[in-house]
Amino acid sequence: MLSSSDPPRPGGRALRLTLAALLLLPATLLAATTGRQHHSPPQHAVISSHSTRLPSLVLPSSPSPWDVAVGLACQRALGRAGGAVVAMDPRSGRVSAIVNPRDAMQRAYQPCSVFKIVVAIAGLSEGVITPETTYRCQKGCWMWAGHGPIDLRRALAVSCNPYFAWVGEQLGYETIQRYAHLLGLGELSGINLRGETAGCVPASVRPEAVGHLSSHAAGVATSAVQLAVLISAAVNGGVVLQPSLAGPDGFVPRERWRLPEGTKFDGLAQGFLAAVNEGSASPAFDPEVAAAGKTGTCAGLGWFASYAPADHPELVVVVLLRHGSGHRASAVGGRIFRELYAPGSSPTTTAGQP
Numbered sequence: 060m061l062s063s064s065d066p067p068r069p070g071g072r073a074l075r076l077t078l079a080a081l082l083l084l085p086a087t088l089l090a091a092t093t094g095r096q097h098h099s100p101p102q103h104a105v106i107s108s109h110s111t112r113l114p115s116l117v118l119p120s121s122p123s124p125w126d127v128a129v130g131l132a133c134q135r136a137l138g139r140a141g142g143a144v145v146a147m148d149p150r151s152g153r154v155s156a157i158v159n160p161r162d163a164m165q166r167a168y169q170p171c172s173v174f175k176i177v178v179a180i181a182g183l184s185e186g187v188i189t190p191e192t193t194y195r196c197q198k199g200c201w202m203w204a205g206h207g208p209i210d211l212r213r214a215l216a217v218s219c220n221p222y223f224a225w226v227g228e229q230l231g232y233e234t235i236q237r238y239a240h241l242l243g244l245g246e247l248s249g250i251n252l253r254g255e256t257a258g259c260v261p262a263s264v265r266p267e268a269v270g271h272l273s274s275h276a277a278g279v280a281t282s283a284v285q286l287a288v289l290i291s292a293a294v295n296g297g298v299v300l301q302p303s304l305a306g307p308d309g310f311v312p313r314e315r316w317r318l319p320e321g322t323k324f325d326g327l328a329q330g331f332l333a334a335v336n337e338g339s340a341s342p343a344f345d346p347e348v349a350a351a352g353k354t355g356t357c358a359g360l361g362w363f364a365s366y367a368p369a370d371h372p373e374l375v376v377v378v379l380l381r382h383g384s385g386h387r388a389s390a391v392g393g394r395i396f397r398e399l400y401a402p403g404s405s406p407t408t409t410a411g412q413p
Contacts, residue, residue: 112139117157121306130156136394142380145283149291149366149375151312152300162379167258167280171355172218173362174276176293181238182226183323190326196221215330216338218354220274227273232264241318243288244281249301256282275357283377290364294372297322332369339385343393348400354385363388367396
């Protein structure tokens with residue numbers, strides 16, 4: 060695994076946070092708990108709500124300038140939209156910021172099409188598909204005419220429902236369930252904050268319902284924190300991390316487990332990038348900021364599980380909108396990444412290593 064220290068920012072400029080900026084963050088303290096699955100010393104989290112128009116922001120008790128910059132970017136981008144944001148290093152599990160912790164970790168929601176990541180990894184690993192396998196998407200998709208012949212990259216980019224329903228039906232529910240648990244769903248992540256939900260992965264599913272579960276995650280419930288762990292494992296080579304809200308000083312990454320040897324991720328990164336460049340996450344596109352991710356839309360919810368930079372992920376951002384769509388959630392993610400990574404963009408800090 061790579062270093063858990065804060066990453067260098069584009070351009071190599073130093074990231075600075077003035078004392079005045081810190082003084083503008085009135086806060087209360089929330090004692091974090093270790094829980095049964097977490098064994099490091101308790102941390103404290105800083106909750107900042109310096110404007111009634113902005114959602115609550117939770118930072119480590121000793122945040123780095125990068126943590127503060129990430130937290131403020133997430134808070135501003137979400138704004139008054141109901142929902143949550145989680146920002147985590149996919150290489151170490153260190154959580155820089157959580158916006159609206161109740162929605163981010165204490166409540167579980169249907170993950171919608173973000174669950175297609177589970178189905179894709181299972182399909183690749185079990186030999187049901189390769190990145191080049193094509194399926195003919197006809198009527199019945201969200202795009203009424205269908206997508207025609209479609210491969211994994213394009214299916215992830217446009218979130219093709221029939222493609223993933225077909226893959227799931229080939230796999231069977233027991234296999235999908237096993238990979239869901241392997242990727243941390245239906246389990247407490249062990250984050251060092253009180254009240255985490257384990258969510259839900261159904262114990263069984265009727266054979267005729269497997270396709271719909273595979274494309275829409277019907278019956279599955281996850282938190283934004285769990286999805287941050289999931290997409291981190293998809294881009295870090297299969298390491299399922301224990302997330303921890305903590306500053307960088309003295310932080311030690313904690314692995315929960317590694318996915319079994321032979322687990323495959325081929326074609327996922329290309330699909331996640333295509334989602335932003337040409338697909339369902341196009342509102343996150345910026346020619347100067349290479350972001351990637353997977354959207355989800357169902358039951359009035361909007362998700363965007365994402366990361367940047369696309370070619371060497373150092374920040375995972377999961378956006379949940381309680382009333383929205385994946386398209387809208389990706390716009391929130393795009394604003395976050397632009398504020399942090401776009402050349403010359405420095406609302407309260409300058410980019411670079413703290």
